[in-house]
Amino acid sequence: MTRPLLTVAASLVAVLLPLPVLATAALREPMPAPGSASPAGTAVSARPPARAAAPWVWPTGDRVVERPWEAPDGDYGAGHRGIDVPAALGTPVVAVDDGVVAFAGSVAGRGIVTIDHGGGLVSTLDSVVPSVPKDQPVAQGDVVGTVAVGHCPSTSPCLHLGARVDDRYVDPTPYLPAAAWPVLLPDDAWPG
Structure with a gap:
């Protein structure tokens, strides 16, 4: 009875052990540079590779994520189709990369700026007072608006x-360059 269990366990280890290595190798695939089209016959994944060839900049300068991406259950399912970056009201918001403003206006009472970076890649900045018009070319780092009340509560x-x-939608x-993820320490780590 023990021998069949050992055989099953050994088979599982042999199959599962290489998976993290294979997954890590897949994440190292280079991503098409913003503005370039994907090669003919290839589908763009809903989850992009680990880092873009020319990374975006953080839209408010802070590398902090208050709420991360949560993949939606389906096209119209629950999820969080982006990340929330904490920022004070009125904080300048910049274009994450070069592109053309595809939309600047209000949707459901919230200010939105959408930038088309070419090659099917689009960024959306939600809860802003837009300072750019539709069809305006923007460079990475150009101010496109300021943080406004909307997506997050006004208290935060x-x-x-x-x-x-x-x-x-993709994560x-x-x-972006790596985030400064907060490190939570246990209560007994604090002096006093």
Whole structure:
């Protein structure tokens, strides 16, 4: 009875052990540079590779994520189609990369700026007072608006950054330099 269990366990280890290595190798695939089209016959994944060839900049300068991406259950399912970056009301918001303003206005009472970066890649800045018109070319780092009340409560304002590739929502964090994730220490780590 023990021998069949050992055989099953050994088989599982042999199959599962290489998976993290294979997954890590897949994440190292280079991403098409913003503005370049994907090669003919290849589909763009709903989850982009780990880092873009030319990373975006953080739209408020802070590398902090208050609420991360949560993949939606489906096209219209629950999820969080972007990340929330904490920012004070009135904080300048910049274009994450070069592109053309595809939309600047209000949707459901919230200010939105959407920038088309080419090659099917689009960024959306939610809860802003836009300072740029539609069809205006922008360079990475250009101010496109200021943080406004909307996506997050006014007691804890934030900027919502979304990304789409070929009209599919994707996690924007792989396009950004690494976040400064907060480290929570246990209560007994504090003096006093």
